[in-house]
Amino acid sequence: MGLLRVIKKEDHNSAKIVQILNTNKQIKFVSLMGVDLGGNATDEKIPVELFKKDIDDFLYRGIQTDGSSVELHEIATLNNAKVNLLPDLDVNWYIDYNTELTDYETNLPVGTLKIPSFLIHNDKKVCSRGILQRATNNLENTLIDLLKKYPNLLNNIDINSVDDIEKINITSATELEFWVSTPEDKADLDKLYVSQSLKEQYWKKTQGTIRSALERTLIILQELGVEPEMGHKEVGGIASSISIDGKTNHAMEQLEIDWKYSSAIQTADNEIVIRDIVEEVFKSFGLDVTFKAKPLNRVAGSGEHTHIGISAKLKDGTVKNLFSPKCMNSDFMSEIGYGALMGILKNYEVLNPFVTDSNDALNRLVPGFEAPVCIVTSLGKTYEVPSRNRSVLIGLIRDIDNPLATRFELRAPNPLSNTYLVLASIYQAAVDGIKAVAVSNLDSKELEKEISKEAGETSFYLEKDRKYRDEENVFEYYTQDEREKLFGKSPATVYENMLNLDKYIEKVEVLKDNDVFTDDIINSFKVGAIERWMMELKNRVIQDNMDIIRGCKKMHTIDEMDALDEVVYNDIDNIKHELMKDTLIRKSLFSQIIEALDNNELELASQLQLVMKAKMELLQREYIQYKKNIF
Known part of the structure; x- marks a missing residue:
């Protein structure tokens, strides 16, 4: 037993x-x-x-x-x-x-x-759980009220009347990615980068203790009743070695575990429990686990794609997906689906602080690496072929033969995002969009044109100067300037992201609808995030960078050097001094950041953080090239 x-x-x-x-x-x-x-x-x-x-x-x-x-x-x-x-x-x-x-x-x-x-x-109830509970109640109640007042919302859904509905079901699921390593092993960034580029690890067979730990984790999840659907290797990692006694040596691998959807609050609870189980099981096999969004530079970060669905259970016992149209071959979504998606896209500036509230999270959200930084969606190039555009912020997931599978996938969250608040803010934004669509009386074809509009075209709801749908790889198809013009400029630091809660007043009111979020809660969250950012920047980010700088030592000798080695290392040494070394006439970049934080000059600290980040990336790139030229 x-x-x-x-x-x-x-x-x-x-x-x-x-x-x-x-x-x-x-x-x-x-x-x-x-x-x-x-x-x-x-x-x-x-x-x-x-x-x-x-x-x-x-x-x-x-x-x-x-x-x-x-x-x-x-x-x-x-x-x-x-x-x-x-x-x-x-x-x-x-x-x-x-x-x-x-x-x-x-x-x-x-x-x-x-x-x-x-x-x-x-x-x-002032906790994350209480906020999500209010958000789900608000979405359920508002939907029923709208369906009664605007029965046209059901025109493209296989439901005759709101009176046929017994209950609105709000469902969600997350995908947990994480890195596994053997203790004390140091990452070889070059090997990891090359392996990732060649996709040598993606979906490959797990071996040794990593396989045992993954399988043991899936067995426990089955016993918990969370119904795991899959565990597999992700794109990041390098091949580990197996010793003669069957133990795994020099492991550095990225894994993913997915499980079945559930109610919103149960999904958020499951995630906390599952993170604990993963950490404890892998530890029992002598392996370290990190859920950091970006544990290693130049290598794929860990996401936690969040899936959102809404269905209705009818009094006859059947279930209808409220995002799916009557005919999957001639429409992408129902009117409710378009409303929810447009609401999330339009209001994302005030959702983003809850999705991305740490230095680590922002380190992952850079162009490339399939990390979403642009507020844009993909529906699919045709009704018959579902979209698999991985460059967008939020995608429409659909199976033409299974209307119940239609849902949205938000790609920006990471394993340490607060899923309760992420979902709550998503639902508030969805309500706003559904309300707008209900009042507009537009049908699904007209709404498809609205969400597909070009920047500069007016809309009954979406912002005139923005583009919201694109079927191209937005990182390859557009330059950075073009992306920022079409989709908006993404916050680059936690401080910038939290300022959105002051900047976009009308959108913050969407969060506060029916007192789901309150001024006190939004302010408390913002103050907490900024305090963590300051503490982490001063006492962790800078300290970690100091360790990296101290590790960038001169390796060439007089006997085996070329003039090139001396020139390259001098450049490296200049960057090291600029970053870390104070002199009588000049403060280092690290000292400038610490001083700005101590003086509560947060905007200056935020700007200097970006300068520091760019210089640290340059330092590491140059040092890798320098080492390659040393015998």
């Missing part, structure tokens, strides 16, 4: 929970998992006997915690820090096992019941 991995939401009543815990003695602790605005999940250890004794209090009144332990800037303040954790009874609960500690009574690993919970301050 396998370990109990999940307690389904149908069993969330006091008597049933106590019965399950009494039957599974290896579960020794309970942890209420709230997710703050920074995406951090709380984890505490409550003895299971205490939980069972006061179970009704725990389930319906929650527990109190100190607001200083969670990221709720300017909400949970020193003079008003009380925050409650209240269990969510409408999602699955998972059991997290400590494989390094065995329960002496059952001889099984010690387990902790993880209960996803809301963070409540002044009787309001």
